[in-house]
Amino acid sequence: xxxYTDNKQYEMALQYAERALKLKKELQDDLGAGRVLNNxxxxxxxxxxxxxxxxxxxxxxxxxxxxxxxxxxxxxxxGLMFTAYGKRDFRKSIAxxxxxxxxxxxxxxxxxxxxxxxxxxxxxxxxxDYKEAYEYARxxxxxxxxxxxxxxxxxxxxxxxxxxxxxxxxEIALLAxxxxxxxxxxxxREKERNTIIIFALLxxxxxxxxxxxxxxxxxxxxxxxxxxxxxxNFFANISHEFRTPLTLIKGPIEYIEQNPEERLNRSHIKMxxxxxxxxxALVNQLLDLSKIDQDSLQLKTTEGDIYKCLRAATSSFNSxxxxxxxxxxxxxxxGDLWIAFDRDKLEKIVYNLLSNAFKFSDDGEMVxxxxxxxxxxxxxxxxxxxxxxxxxxxxxxxxxFYQVDSSSTKEQGGSxxxxxxxxxxxxxxDGTITASSELGxxxxxxxxLPIEEIKTTRQKEPKQLVNKETxxxxxxxxxxxxxxxxxxxxxxxxxxxxxxxxxxxxxxxxRVLTAINGLEGLKKATARIPDLIITDLMMPKxxxxxxxxxxxxxxxxxxxxxxxxxxxxxxxxxIEGLETGADDYLTKPFDARELLVRTxxxxxxxxxxRERFASTDAKVHPRKVTVTSLDQKFLEQVLELLENQYAKxxxxxxxxxxxxxxxxxxxxxxxxxxxxxxxxxxLRNFRLKRxxxxxxxxxxxxxQIAYSVGFNDLSYFTKCFxxxxxxxxxxxxx
Numbered sequence: 001x002x003x004y005t006d007n008k009q010y011e012m013a014l015q016y017a018e019r020a021l022k023l024k025k026e027l028q029d030d031l032g033a034g035r036v037l038n039n040x041x042x043x044x045x046x047x048x049x050x051x052x053x054x055x056x057x058x059x060x061x062x063x064x065x066x067x068x069x070x071x072x073x074x075x076x077x078x079g080l081m082f083t084a085y086g087k088r089d090f091r092k093s094i095a096x097x098x099x100x101x102x103x104x105x106x107x108x109x110x111x112x113x114x115x116x117x118x119x120x121x122x123x124x125x126x127x128x129d130y131k132e133a134y135e136y137a138r139x140x141x142x143x144x145x146x147x148x149x150x151x152x153x154x155x156x157x158x159x160x161x162x163x164x165x166x167x168x169x170x171e172i173a174l175l176a177x178x179x180x181x182x183x184x185x186x187x188x189r190e191k192e193r194n195t196i197i198i199f200a201l202l203x204x205x206x207x208x209x210x211x212x213x214x215x216x217x218x219x220x221x222x223x224x225x226x227x228x229x230x231x232x233n234f235f236a237n238i239s240h241e242f243r244t245p246l247t248l249i250k251g252p253i254e255y256i257e258q259n260p261e262e263r264l265n266r267s268h269i270k271m272x273x274x275x276x277x278x279x280x281a282l283v284n285q286l287l288d289l290s291k292i293d294q295d296s297l298q299l300k301t302t303e304g305d306i307y308k309c310l311r312a313a314t315s316s317f318n319s320x321x322x323x324x325x326x327x328x329x330x331x332x333x334x335g336d337l338w339i340a341f342d343r344d345k346l347e348k349i350v351y352n353l354l355s356n357a358f359k360f361s362d363d364g365e366m367v368x369x370x371x372x373x374x375x376x377x378x379x380x381x382x383x384x385x386x387x388x389x390x391x392x393x394x395x396x397x398x399x400x401f402y403q404v405d406s407s408s409t410k411e412q413g414g415s416x417x418x419x420x421x422x423x424x425x426x427x428x429x430d431g432t433i434t435a436s437s438e439l440g441x442x443x444x445x446x447x448x449l450p451i452e453e454i455k456t457t458r459q460k461e462p463k464q465l466v467n468k469e470t471x472x473x474x475x476x477x478x479x480x481x482x483x484x485x486x487x488x489x490x491x492x493x494x495x496x497x498x499x500x501x502x503x504x505x506x507x508x509x510x511r512v513l514t515a516i517n518g519l520e521g522l523k524k525a526t527a528r529i530p531d532l533i534i535t536d537l538m539m540p541k542x543x544x545x546x547x548x549x550x551x552x553x554x555x556x557x558x559x560x561x562x563x564x565x566x567x568x569x570x571x572x573x574x575i576e577g578l579e580t581g582a583d584d585y586l587t588k589p590f591d592a593r594e595l596l597v598r599t600x601x602x603x604x605x606x607x608x609x610r611e612r613f614a615s616t617d618a619k620v621h622p623r624k625v626t627v628t629s630l631d632q633k634f635l636e637q638v639l640e641l642l643e644n645q646y647a648k649x650x651x652x653x654x655x656x657x658x659x660x661x662x663x664x665x666x667x668x669x670x671x672x673x674x675x676x677x678x679x680x681x682x683l684r685n686f687r688l689k690r691x692x693x694x695x696x697x698x699x700x701x702x703x704q705i706a707y708s709v710g711f712n713d714l715s716y717f718t719k720c721f722x723x724x725x726x727x728x729x730x731x732x733x734x
Contacts, residue, residue: 001039010043017043034063034072041079050086057083074100078112081119090123097123114143162191245275247589248497254591271497286417292424299428302343303454305336306378307371309343313350314369317358324363331370337378338454345425352418353382353445360443361386373453380447389437397435398423482511487531487603489513492521492547493565494539502534505592506599518542522550525557529669531603534595537566544582552581556666558630559673561602563595610676635674642686649710653679687711688724695732702729 001020004013017040024033037060044053057079064072077100084093097116117140124133170184252268264272314330321328350369357367361384370381389397398419426433431449489510493499494517506512513528515521519541525533533551537544544564551557561583584598641659645651656679657667667679675682687709694705703714706729711717721729 001036005039005043005046008046010047013043014040030063031067031069031072034060034067034069034076037063038072038076038079041076041083045079045082045086048086050083053086054080054083070103074103074112078116081116085119085123088126090126093123094120094127110143110146114140116140117143245279245497248272248275248501249279250589251501251592258593267500271501275497292421292428297428299342299345301340303338303340304343306339306341306346306451307332307335307337309341309346310350310369310371310380313347314354316351317354317367320358321367324358326358326361326363327366329366329368331368333372337373339451340454341451342429345428349422349425349447350380350382352422353380353447356418357382357384357386357443360384366442373451376450376452378447378449378451380449381444382447383442383444385442388439388442389435390439391437394435394437398433482507484511486510488528489599490515490521490525490528490530490533492518492533492535492539492544494536498536502592502595505596506534509596509600518544518547522547525551525560526554529557529673530560531606531673532561532563532599534563534565534599537564548582552630555630555634556662556670558634559606559670561606563598563602565590565595606673607676610674631674634670638671638682639686642683646683646687646690646710647708649707649712651683651710653683656683684720685724688721691717691721691729692725692732695729705729 001013001016004010004016017036021033021036021040024036037056041053041056041060044050044056057076061073061076061080064076077096081093081096081100084090084096097120100116101113117136121133121135121137121140124130124136166184166188170181249272252264252272256262256264310332311330314332317328320326354367354369361367366385368381368383372379423433426447426449429449431447433445433447435443435445437443487510489506490513491499491502491506492515493502496516499514499516503512503514510531513524513530515524517540518535521533521535522542524530535544535547539547542550544566548562548564551560551562562581563584563586564582565586565588583602586595586598637660638656641656645655653664653667657664660667662670671677671679671682677685691705691709691711694700694708695702699705700708702718706714706717711720718728721727721732725732
């Protein structure tokens with residue numbers, strides 16, 4: 001048994017120990033039986049089966065007291081101390097340690113004393129009594145050093161005694177024969193070599209121990225860094241989760257405050273209520289986590305039908321399932337199951353699991369909820385056919401603050417506390433929660449809660465009034481195309497409430513296009529070339545930073561001003577947004593009027609730049625009418641092309657398209673945005689400005705000048721010139 005224990009083969013050790021115990025009891029060897037029981041208790045401590053260990057130690061204690069063996073009494077007391085520590089009953093562990101130490105007569109073994117003082121130090125540390133922990137650590141270290149010195153002295157004395165014996169042996173051997181002397185010398189060298197090897201091994205072992213300590217410290221530091229990063233991500237996400245609904249609550253309230261004669265419509269009131277409930281749910285989750293940390297969260301059980309509670313909780317997802325065409329399967333046994341349970345905490349567990357299942361499933365997929373009862377245990381199963389969880393992330397999904405995707409382009413929002421809270425609530429009910437998943441096929445969560453059905457006469461639960469909102473039937477309306485001659489604004493926002501809220505304010509002044517993520521926004525911006533883009537920062541598929549970078553790096557969209565909306569209020573986030581080319585930056589929650597003012601200012605700024613280019617000045621530098629270096633480079637390329645080709649009468653818009661490698665619509669939208677002129681107008685006006693220069697210098701006749709700038713028809717040239725300058729060419733010089 002001892003050999004197997006030393007090799008950590010505990011199952012084999014237990015088998016042989018049980019056989020030895022049986023034999024000792026048959027021989028009525030109480031002392032031997034007590035020692036075997038003590039060994040079994042030690043093995044169970046190693047296996048962390050502390051209840052079994054405690055039972056065997058107590059039985060060993062009875063045997064030790066019966067035979068009065070003080071050493072066994074001390075060993076058993078020490079084992080009970082380790083068991084109490086393993087069960088995290090640190091006060092009991094301290095009391096047992098002090099009890100063993102108080103019987104100093106029975107504690108002659110210094111090794112045991114060192115172990116006890118070390119465990120006392122650790123137990124006091126766990127209780128936060130660092131002063132006592134330090135004192136016991138100091139005493140333990142002093143004893144350990146003393147023990148080490150004793151061993152060294154013992155080894156030295158033994159070596160010295162051996163040396164004296166060898167010297168005497170050598171003297172005898174010298175008298176006997178030279179050959180024996182040589183043999184003794186060889187033996188001595190061999191022993192010296194062995195001694196050196198032993199000391200070298202001890203030094204190597206010490207080096208290995210120190211290296212392991214260093215690695216453990218490094219690992220601990222890395223884990224602390226990961227935890228710190230997780231907390232940073234959590235605070236960034238929770239900020240976003242709070243700021244977005246606060247904007248949607250603040251906006252309508254400020255509108256009513258500024259327009260007291262008007263009233264909020266029903267959709268606005270519902271939006272405020274939705275986002276108020278969202279903020280309240282977040283606050284409640286954070287409060288629950290705080291209570292769990294302080295061990296102050298208690299179960300508040302009431303008797304009731306748990307199946308009815310589960311039906312009510314799952315039914316709240318029916319409308320969402322119908323809206324997203326998700327196959328929502330609910331399997332709850334018919335009838336009732338009357339037990340005492342905490343309704344609020346059970347509903348939170350169900351809500352968090354189903355919310356995640358719906359959140360990470362695409363439209364048209366499947367979500368399943370199943371409940372069953374057997375062997376005094378309630379089993380809840382929640383599964384989905386969504387995107388699944390990578391295998392390397394699965395062990396961490398119940399960790400607080402952890403999110404599988406913590407990037408700003410994650411498909412779904414969240415704070416990273418839902419599953420952690422669910423696990424804590426399940427454990428508060430003495431239950432277990434497990435998860436399995438396959439990437440691309442979905443996830444499966446299982447909850448086991450120990451419950452006991454109440455067989456007594458049941459009182460009927462009071463009927464609860466359920467506020468069911470019946471959706472108002474909306475008549476079918478054919479949407480009319482907005483043909484107003486106003487600027488076009490592209491709104492890119494993944495939050496539906498925020499998108500509707502901003503759309504309502506912007507539509508009063510602009511034609512509004514909407515996109516639900518960055519990728520869709522990029523496609524619409526490239527296809528429609530709006531006058532301005534308003535985009536959120538944190539979005540799925542493509543976040544605001546990446547969207548802005550792509551827009552500003554494409555020649556067809558680089559001129560479009562971008563306003564970035566974000567819940568990240570840090571200066572470094574603002575700088576990052578502006579560095580990508582964003583023209584303005586607005587932090588949630590914000591005033592809708594401020595957004596409208598900033599939008600108007602940017603559009604007006606671009607309009608003035610276009611007017612400046614469209615002036616009759618013969619020479620306007622591209623740098624003075626562009627905002628980005630890419631636009632300046634493009635306009636310089638256009639003007640250089642016109643400078644080289646304007647005199648050719650057959651040079652037209654199609655030639656411009658080929659030279660600039662742009663389609664007809666792309667070239668038209670780009671030039672219209674930068675100069676407020678179509679490609680044809682730009683070419684014609686460029687020729688007229690060159691003609692005006694020549695006329696002012698009286699370089700030639702009107703006819704020759706017209707032909708030299710690319711006009712074939714003199715009357716058409718005269719008409720165009722008068723249209724631009726208000727006088728005929730012949731009168732321009734005067």
